[in-house]
Amino acid sequence: MHHTIMEAEQRKTGYSYTIGPYMEPVLTVKPGDSVAVETLDCFECKLENESMRASDIARIPFLNPVSGPIYVEGAQPGDALAVRIRSIVPRGDQPRGTTCLQKYFGGLTPTSRSLSAPFPEIVRKVAVHEDGVAWNRKLTLPYQPFIGTIGTAHLLFSTDTLTPGNHGGNMDLPDIVPGATVYLPVRKDGGMLFLGDCHAAQGDGELCGVAIEFPTTTTIEVDVVKNWPIEWPMLENDEFIMATGSVKPLEEAVRTAYDNLIGWMVSHYGFNKWDAYFLLTQAGRVRVGNVVDPCYTVGASILKKYLVPTDDIDFDALAREKA
Amino acid sequence: MHHTIMEAEQRKTGYSYTIGPYMEPVLTVKPGDSVAVETLDCFECKLENESMRASDIARIPFLNPVSGPIYVEGAQPGDALAVRIRSIVPRGDQPRGTTCLQKYFGGLTPTSRSLSAPFPEIVRKVAVHEDGVAWNRKLTLPYQPFIGTIGTAHLLFSTDTLTPGNHGGNMDLPDIVPGATVYLPVRKDGGMLFLGDCHAAQGDGELCGVAIEFPTTTTIEVDVVKNWPIEWPMLENDEFIMATGSVKPLEEAVRTAYDNLIGWMVSHYGFNKWDAYFLLTQAGRVRVGNVVDPCYTVGASILKKYLVPTDDIDFDALAREKA
Amino acid sequence: MHHTIMEAEQRKTGYSYTIGPYMEPVLTVKPGDSVAVETLDCFECKLENESMRASDIARIPFLNPVSGPIYVEGAQPGDALAVRIRSIVPRGDQPRGTTCLQKYFGGLTPTSRSLSAPFPEIVRKVAVHEDGVAWNRKLTLPYQPFIGTIGTAHLLFSTDTLTPGNHGGNMDLPDIVPGATVYLPVRKDGGMLFLGDCHAAQGDGELCGVAIEFPTTTTIEVDVVKNWPIEWPMLENDEFIMATGSVKPLEEAVRTAYDNLIGWMVSHYGFNKWDAYFLLTQAGRVRVGNVVDPCYTVGASILKKYLVPTDDIDFDALAREKA
């Protein structure tokens, strides 16, 4: 069955500025259902022209609005939600893409608020079409849309939508694109899925902290994987499987993501843990999502065609011998 | 003119375990000359079979031998060395590829030497051919060789070959491949170039700390860029330009690399600094070299086709206005 | 006026496992009132003997129970709550002190869950008296009790009680002792104060992650500082003022704490910002609270007797000249 969460509908209860268990679902779906969601951009679509400043419209802590939550029937703690992304289509008036500099935010922003002035609050508005992002008069960047913020509720905790973590959230991971399936932990009945903050283009790390933000109609298909108690979001597409980690410092995000990936290779693909550790050393790939949010996000992946265990070595025996 | 540094020649003075100014050149070349260098693997090719342990053959601090130094005529402090990599060809008996676990080394190794036992010292030997790395009976990984350790001497300091830094060194950056040109700072007359530690395959981050290590004949072409006082290694190929940062924590490596890249875009490609910052936010790419060495290495890059400044915006005026 | 929150009272609504705006106050007080609070230890006092394991009694995410929230009349967003700690008295049967090792927790715990076994779950029970902590037969440690977790609600977000941040929370900062006044941001009417998780003794960093945890009667006095919109918890006693930072990596916590301290010296003690920066370089003190929680906590302080601005130098003029 297909559903919609139109902007007007969501506005009745309000977009959410937190991912947690304290908001009523705006929609209930069954496993296998699809939903077209009208998302806002991270500025609530209020940064309308280049003469504005981000601080003009910021109403802290009401930042980075997300749609939802969506209650998925049958999803229970210990299960995983499988969210297949079907399409991300731009909406709204042109120029509907926005990037800007914000006060004391971003990867190269000054360290000290007491001693340094912030960067200037420059705003750039760009036209976003499905065939490209009009960066400047001479350069069009490819339209590579993805969901910046997607996550499920903790049982007790309610996280701001700026922070990624083991619930997902503001991961800013450019692999969460149409064609990918994101797996999210279910910690509360129904999973309680939130999403928004789509980006039309973004470099690795989202350097200044603001990608090409834009409002979209994002269509997803939601399913439940029973009895898969994942601790962190995972992801898969036709080519690879990817595990995530969202922590600081960044090397700990890399370690967490790879560690989760080893766990997945062992549990689902027949790997011995040492075999997996060795293989990822030779063939793992690291995607840096963001290095600007309160936690940093990394996706560690391995091509599916490389998911071939070494079946003629008894690694456990070897481990005992080489201890 | 073409030169060689054969293994037998290098052994006369010895491979070097440090990158610094205190070793006599093994070869002097002119700008434009090429050199075929017979490199050892990081274990000095002594980890010969799977029944061994890395700790059997480690003679601390004589680790990770490199070839050189090569003195480049005309290279003076304030210049950059341009090292174009022509080819990396395997040499030595099969199985000539080596990976292994080492004591308290690697991205997922235990934190504490006092409280935790190290991982088992498993060694894996694999055949390396120019058409593939024979990972196991059913899986062949692509042969994607690169130079793991390459750097130039500081004027006064002599760095161990395990540590990357602003001299280059053990960056383990998989983009240092045939076809790429690496730019290295000249801090001492002649530049004093060292290289070795080639990898036949490696995942991002070099997770366990040991890629597919192998001995090679690596052919480079060396040139001098006068009056380009770079602080950090840079890299370029037909598709992109890349700046590096080798520091800890990893986010600081990302920031350093991107900061260096902005500097390069401003100095050579006509960018205003804010324009560069914005563009990298949308289109920059991050490659994680290693997260296992004493410093971690990141390469930040941008496609050459995107090096198109926004020429109709006066960013400096805008910055004053939006301050 | 004096109030109490007895254990029996708090159990009616339940201890809280989150610091946030979604729980009804268990008590309303006026500025100047005092409250005696019966706190549980972080294990809910269920780790009763040394034959148990922490994992036996952990009901994730119901960890680290705190008392409250306390609604303080007149406290409004933009104010600060001033919590003066009067006394921390042990309660409960002996041995009432608990420390232990937990699975994959603590400063020296293994990096990888996939590859390493956790540390053994050893539990130690020790007698806690007001004249000392009976560590072993030959060694008594001083009784130096403090509040491990204290914080106020965000307006929208609800943080787990294991994580410290700009709301306070699980800072594990040994300076939050009787005699100190903690300032906490008010982000929701009434402030909504939570506290618990007292420690009878703790080293800097709380290395294994579990100090001498014990149940207490903690008496505080609560006041409101109108129009002091602090972003982070601050602290003061007769000898020094201290600002906090709770982030990762640890150097960022140090920077945040010092930056907040400079801000305080400028706003309240007549310092020029450069003068403050210089003075802290020579006389600032850093206390490491914890290096084990999801964020790490640092307190940066300066003795009150050193709060003497350099009044014969025009730093701003100098800064322009030396720019």
Add this chain to the structure above:
Amino acid sequence: MHHTIMEAEQRKTGYSYTIGPYMEPVLTVKPGDSVAVETLDCFECKLENESMRASDIARIPFLNPVSGPIYVEGAQPGDALAVRIRSIVPRGDQPRGTTCLQKYFGGLTPTSRSLSAPFPEIVRKVAVHEDGVAWNRKLTLPYQPFIGTIGTAHLLFSTDTLTPGNHGGNMDLPDIVPGATVYLPVRKDGGMLFLGDCHAAQGDGELCGVAIEFPTTTTIEVDVVKNWPIEWPMLENDEFIMATGSVKPLEEAVRTAYDNLIGWMVSHYGFNKWDAYFLLTQAGRVRVGNVVDPCYTVGASILKKYLVPTDDIDFDALAREKA
């Protein structure tokens, strides 16, 4: 026997800007001998008045000059050097104390060289007497002198004097004071001891990167501890034992220092490793040396009076049981 290294003597061969094996000893001593060393300040005493800028006199890489090396007879790889600090006496004309801001250096300096201007290069000169540091007209700080940079040579590597590490070096650790004994690894015959960069006062972390730098006559007594192959500098005084770690990020320095301390407690004080881990959790102390150099330094310590093992618990048996 007592020796001196007067400034005039050291200037014959030159002060050293590197700690390594490539410089001839300026003095050879026997175990038990004492040496009075005339040290320069880190600016080579060239920052003479407040109208100057640090960048006026910096001759990169000739920074932070140290005295030595001192060859200690009988010291061989696998031994430790014991350096007892007897006194640190100021020398030179007043005002002989110097602090300043430097370009892109210090704990709160801007992140990006490409995007941010550096802090202003303010210089402050202050009178340093043995009874106090004349901070400003109204405030005298206590004279608490210590050695900022002290270390021994690696066998092959030559480290700049700005970087601390497992050789010691620029640790900026305020516990290296008269009365303390510093233990340093011997990695080359004679140990090859370097020292300098004394500070008359310094806060934890050395926030702006420049303490009260001053020239001194520093008197040390040097001894050899045979067959003590320490990996990192250690320290002891009448009250405590301290282990160090100099790495980034700062939490890794804390972990390294504590891990080294556990090793010391196990090897020399009869502790079971778990007992040591538990005790440091309750009673360990962390001193932050610097958070500004290329590596950050931490000292972790425990009072000698607490070095009392728990002798009635079989921790190893317990560990097996609770695994």
